[in-house]
Amino acid sequence: MSLPPRNAVLAPYGILDTPPEPGFDDAVALAQHLCDAPIALVSLVADDRQWFKARLGLPDHQTDLDRSVCRFVVEKGEPIVIEDMRLDPRTAENPLVVHDPCVRFYAGAPLTMSNGDVLGALCVLDTVPRPGGLTPEQQEHLSAIARSVSQQLDLRRAMLVCNDAVTARAAEEERRHKEERRWGDLFHTMREAFIIGSLVRDDAGQAVDWRFDEVNRAWGDLIGIDPLVAVGRTVREVLPAIDEAWVTEPAEAVSRGEAIRFTREVGSLERWYDGIVQPTGGDTFTILFVEVTDRVDTQRRFDAMLDIADCSRQARTVAEMTRGIVAIAGGALRASRAGFGMVDADTRQVVVEPDWTLPGETSIAGTHRFEDFGQIRDELARAEPLVIDDVATDPRTAVDPGPLMAVNVRALVNMPVRERGRTSAIFFVHSATKRAWAPDELLFMRAVADRLEGGVARIGAEDQQRILNGELSHRLKNSLAMVQAIASQTLRGEDPAKVAALLQRIRALGTAHDVLLGRGARSADLKDLVAQVLSAAGAEGRYAASGPMTLLGARATLSTSLLLHELATNALKYGALSAAGRVEISWREDGDGGFTLDWIERGGPLVTEPTRKGFGSRLLSLGLVGTGGATLRYNPEGLSATFSASREHLESA
Amino acid sequence: MIDPVPTNSPIAVVLIVEDEPIQRMEMLDLVHDAGFETVEAWDADHAIAILESRTDIRVVLTDVDMPGSMNGMRLAASIRRRWPPIEIIVTTAGRRPDIEALPARALFVPKPINPAEAIRALQQLVSEVPPAPAA
Numbered sequence: 153m154s155l156p157p158r159n160a161v162l163a164p165y166g167i168l169d170t171p172p173e174p175g176f177d178d179a180v181a182l183a184q185h186l187c188d189a190p191i192a193l194v195s196l197v198a199d200d201r202q203w204f205k206a207r208l209g210l211p212d213h214q215t216d217l218d219r220s221v222c223r224f225v226v227e228k229g230e231p232i233v234i235e236d237m238r239l240d241p242r243t244a245e246n247p248l249v250v251h252d253p254c255v256r257f258y259a260g261a262p263l264t265m266s267n268g269d270v271l272g273a274l275c276v277l278d279t280v281p282r283p284g285g286l287t288p289e290q291q292e293h294l295s296a297i298a299r300s301v302s303q304q305l306d307l308r309r310a311m312l313v314c315n316d317a318v319t320a321r322a323a324e325e326e327r328r329h330k331e332e333r334r335w336g337d338l339f340h341t342m343r344e345a346f347i348i349g350s351l352v353r354d355d356a357g358q359a360v361d362w363r364f365d366e367v368n369r370a371w372g373d374l375i376g377i378d379p380l381v382a383v384g385r386t387v388r389e390v391l392p393a394i395d396e397a398w399v400t401e402p403a404e405a406v407s408r409g410e411a412i413r414f415t416r417e418v419g420s421l422e423r424w425y426d427g428i429v430q431p432t433g434g435d436t437f438t439i440l441f442v443e444v445t446d447r448v449d450t451q452r453r454f455d456a457m458l459d460i461a462d463c464s465r466q467a468r469t470v471a472e473m474t475r476g477i478v479a480i481a482g483g484a485l486r487a488s489r490a491g492f493g494m495v496d497a498d499t500r501q502v503v504v505e506p507d508w509t510l511p512g513e514t515s516i517a518g519t520h521r522f523e524d525f526g527q528i529r530d531e532l533a534r535a536e537p538l539v540i541d542d543v544a545t546d547p548r549t550a551v552d553p554g555p556l557m558a559v560n561v562r563a564l565v566n567m568p569v570r571e572r573g574r575t576s577a578i579f580f581v582h583s584a585t586k587r588a589w590a591p592d593e594l595l596f597m598r599a600v601a602d603r604l605e606g607g608v609a610r611i612g613a614e615d616q617q618r619i620l621n622g623e624l625s626h627r628l629k630n631s632l633a634m635v636q637a638i639a640s641q642t643l644r645g646e647d648p649a650k651v652a653a654l655l656q657r658i659r660a661l662g663t664a665h666d667v668l669l670g671r672g673a674r675s676a677d678l679k680d681l682v683a684q685v686l687s688a689a690g691a692e693g694r695y696a697a698s699g700p701m702t703l704l705g706a707r708a709t710l711s712t713s714l715l716l717h718e719l720a721t722n723a724l725k726y727g728a729l730s731a732a733g734r735v736e737i738s739w740r741e742d743g744d745g746g747f748t749l750d751w752i753e754r755g756g757p758l759v760t761e762p763t764r765k766g767f768g769s770r771l772l773s774l775g776l777v778g779t780g781g782a783t784l785r786y787n788p789e790g791l792s793a794t795f796s797a798s799r800e801h802l803e804s805a
Numbered sequence: 806m807i808d809p810v811p812t813n814s815p816i817a818v819v820l821i822v823e824d825e826p827i828q829r830m831e832m833l834d835l836v837h838d839a840g841f842e843t844v845e846a847w848d849a850d851h852a853i854a855i856l857e858s859r860t861d862i863r864v865v866l867t868d869v870d871m872p873g874s875m876n877g878m879r880l881a882a883s884i885r886r887r888w889p890p891i892e893i894i895v896t897t898a899g900r901r902p903d904i905e906a907l908p909a910r911a912l913f914v915p916k917p918i919n920p921a922e923a924i925r926a927l928q929q930l931v932s933e934v935p936p937a938p939a940a
Contacts, residue, residue: 622900626870629898630825633917637831644834652920659917688919 158199161269165309167196168203176206179274179301184208186293187259187286189276194263194301195222196272209277210253219248222273225260229270231295234258236281256281259291261298266306274298344442345371345425351403351435352386359403361386365436374425374443375418394418402437405429415444422486424448449486453596456484460600464607471505473607479508481600482581485593488513488560489582492604493520495568495575499533502578513584516559525555528566532575538566539594542586563587565594567601569608579604625665632662653721653768656689660717663688664710676709678702682737685713689720694729699739702747708802711778718771719751719793728756728790747799749776753790761786777801817931818842822852822867822880832866832918839924841931848873849880856884862891864930866923868916869897881908892930894923 162168176194184192191209195202202222203214217223221243225232237243237256248255260275274297286294339346346368352361364382372379375391382390387399397416405412411430418425427441459480467473474492482490491507501521509515522529526549531538541563543549543556556564561582569577579601636658643651663684667676681704682697704712723729733755742748753759762769772793775781781796819841823829826847833843844862846852848871856862865884869877881893885908893911895902896918907913912926 626897626899629916633828633898634825636917637827640831640834641827655917655920659919662915662917690921 158197162196162198162271164312165271165305166312167205167271167305167308168198170205172206175304176301179297179304180206180208183274183276183294183297186297187276187290189257189259189278191253191255191277193222193275193277194272195220195260195275196263197223197226202272215248219246221246221258222260222275225262225273225275226270229262229264231261231291232258233285233291235283235285238281253279255279257285259286259294261295263298263302263305265302265309271302271305274301339368340370342368343370344440345374345427347371347439348432349387349402349437349439351406351437353435359400359406359435361388361399362402362437363387364390374423374441391418402429402439406431406435406437414441415448417448449484450592452484453592456480457596457599457603460603464603464610467607467611470608470611473611474505474604475508477600477604477607478579481579481597482508485581485596487581488584489516490580491516492569492577492579494577495532499529499575504580510584513560525549526551526553532566532568532578535568535570535573535575537568537594537598538564539589540564541588544586560584563589565589565597567594567597569601569605571605571609577604577608628665629662632658656721657714657717659688660685660713661710663717664713667713668706668709676704676706678704678712678739681709681713682716685716686720689717689724691720691724691729691735695735695737697737699737699749700741702739702741702802704802705804707804708777708797711774712776714771715774715776715795718768719791722768723753723756723791726757726762727759728753731756733790741799742796745799747776747797747802749795751791751793751795753792756790758788759786759790760788816840816842817863817927818844818861819927820844820846820852820855820862820865822846822849822865822871822877824848824868824871824873828868828916832923835918835920835923836866836927839927841927847871849875849877852880853883856888856891862888864892864894864927866894866896866927869895869902870899878902878906881911885909885911892933894926894930896923 159168180192180194184190189209192207193204193210194206195204197217197220201214201216202220204210204212207213221232221234221237224242234240234243235257237246237249237258243249243258255277257278257280258275259277260273262273263271265271274294276294285291347364348366349362350365351359352363354360363386364384367379367382369379371382377390387394391398395416395418397414398418401412401414409431411428413426413428415424415426417423422445423443424445424447425441426444426447427439429437429439431437460477463476463480464473467476478490478492481487487510489507489509491504493502493504495502499522501519503519504517506517507515522532526543528538528540528548538548540546540549543553543562543564549556556562559582562585563583565581567579567581568575569579571577579597581597636655639654639658640651643654664676664681667681667684678699679697679701682695686692686695720729720735723733723735727733728735733753736752736754737749738752739747739749772784773780773782776795776797779797779801783794785792819836821829821832821836821843823832823845824847829845829847833845836843841864844855844859846855849867850873852865852867856865865881867877867880871877875883877895877897881895884891884893893908894914895907895911896914896916898916901915902913910930912930914923914926
């Protein structure tokens, strides 16, 4: 029969291999005395040995289990008395019996714990047999001392448990303390602003405000308010002008029970913050946020640049463009005023165009002399930007900042708009308050000035081109009018039909030029060309045209317009349009860079192929670009013609 | 087919204002061949002088770009102001004028002139009942 895992039973008492203790030593002394025995022990039975917490009359502080009698007490859980150990089969061969100290008598009482565990025994031994064993009193005393030892052990266990708990609690407290210190440090050293807050509700239970329960240093730094001033007060008290969303969002997060992220401006501070409101139970919440003004400003300038690019591309006049661009740039820079002005050749005065201002600021549109405002023309004369953070302290303006202050300018930038290296105009930005212009902002203004420069040049060039085109068109058509008049006068008395055909062809050329010049003389849209030629020929409303956007080069425009004119006049004279018919014109791009245009007449008189090949027929056979590719089918129901050309030929000028 | 000539006047008189002589000649022939009586002027001032001297002009066909104190657009405006019942056709090789820039009821034909279009315009104008003179 094996013992239960004894070490596990003993472990909670923390008793094995501990130094002697008076309580146990007293117990064995008492047992030795009361039982009048030479040996007394408190023996604890472990898995592989018995160990004596207290002993008298035996030199060893432990023995192996072969020599243990107490283990039988532990097994039984009851006292055992062996009157003559030589005669008892359990002990007859025990080395302690056979050899020194040659014990003969044993009496042991179990050490039974309050939970039923038996740890060992309190025992007395004698070197002579004791027939009749202990007296009843001795037996009683031995058991009483064993109970007392057991109680000591029980107490020891309870104390150990308690100690463990105390130690654990102390450790936990230490840990928590450290953690709190760490979080506390973090709370105050983190760069993100942190608010612990709670909602303030009105009598109806409506959340109307919230209170700062705690804020960290970063909050104070970011917002620019002493944290001590804020704690205990409400957001409406601390920041009366704050955007309503800052007030309502925590209430929303609390009522939804989920975090809300935001990017928002504190309008009264003109700064932007990115953050998250996190409900933390009940009416409490936390707000964590960082300032992202720089990022927002950068994004804002980037967006503005896109708008400015659009504006400079689309504007038709310099005034329209500059007005649009300075408004976009002024807004993006959060300036008080921004504008554009042409500068005279020796950089002495500027003619400011209608400018952009914040509401309430006055416009400075009109002519100004630079020298009236301080030493501010040297940079512009060198085509360099003039940057002043504070007109009251900058040496160039501080002598008399009055004229600038009079129009509410405290800081300014004049960015030159250059033309061939010279300042031809300025883009200026004003601030009503002192302002340290950031390098990014100056780069942005440089880019805006470049845009203005490019836009002014483009519009100038386009204006010139438009004037030139108009002039060209005018002269060309005047020449055609002259040619028509001369031809008509020359051919007076000739066959009127022939004269009319000639005059019509001349006008078809005029139409082609119209379409071309409408698009800057480089290309014409086929759809426009079809519409103009057919309406000039008198076929308006009697045809259907369809096909993809197709730009024709200048040459193809002329040849195609003559071709369309020929087809239209033929249709009006002999074909579908001479009766109640219609023409269907369609075009498409083919694979391999090909292009096909179909001219299909329907609903006209019976058609036969013309027998005579006149100029008109030859024009038709030349096709769209004068290289052939024409197929004409004089079907009885109407002419059906197909013209093919390469797109390259069509598009090239 | 409608009769192109209004009943209250046997033949409508058209004043043609064009500085370029060959074109003017061509326009005169064109309008004459269409059955109208024609009068010519080589610039706006000349046209005004003619209008002041006779009362039978029914339509003025004028070029825009002409030398002299006023161009065809100004001539058209002043005719509408001084002789409201007279019909006006404006022609030019230049940009088509904006509709707001033309006097009320005035028509536009581009150059080179399409004879059929010009005659259609003339006939349309003379077939309409002349508006009552302004009060």
